[in-house]
Amino acid sequence: MNQNFIDFMREFYGKKMAVGVSGGVDSVALLHWLVEIGADIVCLHVNHGLRDAADTESEYVCDLCKKLNVPCHIFRWTGEKPDSGLEAAARSARYKMMTDFCRDNGIEYLLTAHQADDQIETFLMNLGRGSGVYGLAAMQPVSERDGIKIVRPLLNVSRDELRNYCDTRGIKYFTDEMNSDARYTRVKIRQNRHLLHDKLGISDERILLAIENLNRARSAIATDIDKLVADVMGNGFAMFRDSFLFDLMPDIRLKFIGTLIQKIGGDNYQPRLNSLQMALDKLHGDCKFTLGHCTLRRLGTRILIVPEGAKTTFRIRHGKNRQIKK
DSSP states (O other), X not given: OOHHHHHHHGGGTTOEEEEEOOXXXXXXXXXHHHHHTTOEEEEEEEEOSOSTTHHHHHHHHHHHHHHHTOOEEEEEOOSOOOSSSHHHHHHHHHHHHHHHHHHHTTOOEEEOOOBHHHHHHHHHHHHHTTOOHXXXXXXXXXXXXXXXXXXXXXXXSOHHHHHHHHHHTTOOOBOOGGGGOTTSHHHHHHHHTHHHHHHXXXXXXXXXXXXXXXXXXXXXXXXXXXXXXXXXXXXXXXXEXXXXXXXXXXXXXXXXXXXXXXXXXXXXXXXXXXXXXXHHHHTTSSEEEEETTEEEEEETTEEEEEETTSOEEEEOTTSOEEEEOO
């Protein structure tokens, strides 16, 4: 078993946790490792009904959990599926079912099997998009989604090590054919990542070190932004003077407005950087527009952000309100 995993999990000993298990090699290895360290876990498996092997995989995960004496809950994604953005919709549905279960059962932590190769691929994908510090810092070891802590204990463990663990012990797992479909950007990166090492001498370890350093920078920025957000948030909306926003450094300004929109709009992710930049451009003058399920309004020196559909009202110092008609 990997020492990085053991050290990471010390913080969670004795805590009730859920673990998402798809039936793939990463999550199957994670499930076995959690059992080996005596973690108090319940397995959650989502059958999306998108592949011929979906029911077989669900049966296998259920049987595996019985063998390991781990409680297992199977969820099914039913209803109509979108014609476009299917992968993102499936991910959102999967997380919603698992986080809903965690909330309903008083479980604070949901473990996922994202590993070091996933982390590097995410970094390179975001690099290709021109992302800033937050995107280049890739996945956090611990983040939050819908009030549940998402824990990723394998971010310093390679896919090869997890596969070798299962293969040498005869542990069965399934392979998703999408993982070799070169139409997807992530797969293209996976198939060609070796060139960074072979041609440029950039090792996986160096990339992971860069991501770790970027994560530290992101954490420091996030702490400052949380303080700024707390200064302007109240009762589900935010109001502040334009100078409060535009006196900030450009990168901080973007993350500040993005964090406000995410918190007020209730989305799991912030709007993309180009959308945030366009929003900031509009906020240089009087305006009213929507973004991320929020309505943003500027009148004079005041900026107001409320949930989309809510009334936009400015509270003036002498105590009167001025209603901004929609």
